[in-house]
Amino acid sequence: MPVIAVLVLDGVPGHQLTAPGLAFGTAARHHPPVAYDVRICTAPGFEATGGLASFRIETPWGLDGLASLDDSDTVLLPGHDHFRDDPSPEIVAALRAAAARGCRIGAIGTGTFTLAATGLLDGRRAATSRRNTAELARRHPLIHVDPEGSVVADEPFHSAAGVLGGVDLCLDLITLDHGMAVAIETERQLFLQLHDPSADLAGHSTANAACSAYTPPGSNIAPTTRWMEANLRHPLTLDDIAAHAGLGVRNLTRRFRAETGLTPLQYLLRTRIQRAQWLLERTEDPVERIATLTGLGTPANLRHHFQRLTGTTPTTYRTAFRTFVSNLTEPT
Template identity: 75%
Template sequence: MSVIAVLALDGVPGHQLTAPALAFATAARHHPTVAYDLRIRTGPGFRATGGPGSFHVEADRGLEGLAGLGGGDTVLLPGHAGFREAPAPEVVDALRAAVAGGCRIGAVGTGTFTLAATGLLDGRRAATSRRHTAELAGLHPRIEVDPEGAAVADGPFHSAAGVLGGIDLCLHLITLDHGEPVAIETERQVFLQLHSPAVGLASDASADVAFNAVTRPGSAVEPTTRWMEANLHHPLTLTEIAAHAGVGVRSLTRRFRAETGLTPLQYLLRARIQRAQRLLERTDDPVERIAARTGLGTPANLRHHFQRLTGTSPSTYRGAFRSMVADLTWPERRAGADGDSSGHGASGG
């Protein structure tokens, strides 16, 4: 299990502490092969998060909690109120030791300033909040600063603008760890939760809604799942799926459970619903056509399974998704005109 240690320095924006938990927990909740151990570690002199709505954080360990992290583990460094000041020597030593031990470092927003002050980014590319790119480049001329704030990877160092508290950077790390399909599905679920908690996947206890229909690259069942996804509009039986895989039904079921957390038919149904979600998001197709294109047959069948697996109806899902897109793209366009898309306050977003 990969450890994600979030290093909180005094005045860290609260949303940059909660966003990693939202992103990594969402990825793990819907994918059986994803597992993260998220830990909060505080730096010297930590008192509380920055405003508005400052709150206190009880962390069981400070910088000593970074000792022992190694390959496959990550230290996330959010912004904080004093990001323009030189970091405490203990912070510099801890970050350098983490890198020496094989950790990767992720800097969120103005957290890149603190990472830059260690000298670890000299001669490398990095990103920060868009309104702070010129300032970072001026303070640290040996760093090539990305002007757009997009997620940047250079060696073990990963940085991004910190959109919505660092969701962009977390999705970048999830992509590196588990592939683009997992990150895409995680992004959809995260933003639906942010827009309307009622329009995410249902937290049903039944086995067939436990995970999304996503196959790891190189998985033994990947050729079969790709064939299934290409033929969703056809009525596929368990016998036909097993025949394509070249194994018996019992062997196929064991492989699917081990690789995806689902039986073949549970995977097939979840893949059909995910295809329906994409069609609802990206097309104006009526429910009748979506039911046919996904192999669910009738609008009534589509509505039944969609409600059971997502907790909402197709029409409500489509409306909520489009409202979410409108809410998120309008501020981006307005911010682009102003030259600032970070959406964070001066306290270190």
């Protein structure tokens, strides 16, 4: 299982400390083949998070948590107080050693300053929080700083402005690991807390996880699941799916269970609900049309399966999504 080691320095913003666990944890919860081990590793001198509501954390990992990483693992470096100061020799050595072993390294917000101080970003592209881009460029003229502060990848290094605690960077890494579909569904599940917006995602209803249909990269059944997605509005039977796959029904079901954890018809239903979610989010189509486009037939059938698999109604889902987008994009 790949490790995500979050190296936190004193004064780390609380939202940047927690965002990686939320993002990678959500990806794993809603896509069973996806797995990450997120570890919080404290650097020497760490005392508490920053901000007005600082808090202390206890973790079994310090810099030694980076020593066991290999080339399948990732180090994330969030922002922190005193980011303009040179990092300690121990931190520099740990980051350079992780890079030498082939680890992927990501920096969030002002964490890019610390990564830059190791010399690992010289000659590469990088990003930091927008209000600090000019300063980063001035302090480290060998780095090509993205003035927009967007997510920047210059393998094996990744950096971002730290919007929403670095969720954008985490989603970019999930896309690289498991594809765009998983990242999109992770983003949806991460933000749309429909039952109780204040609830911790870890305590969320497992019904939301049930609506995820995911085909692992390189799967032998991928051509068939893509065909299913392209033909959702048409009636599809188990025999139809087996015929497309060139398999008997029994072998088809065995393949689907092994690759997705679902039967073919369970996968089809979840794909239809995911498409309904997308249409509710991004179009003004009425429920009647969405029921037709997804192959669920009638509004009553759509409402029944949507409620069963997501725990809410299509109308409530659409309202919650629109409210979230409005709040997120409202000028400050």
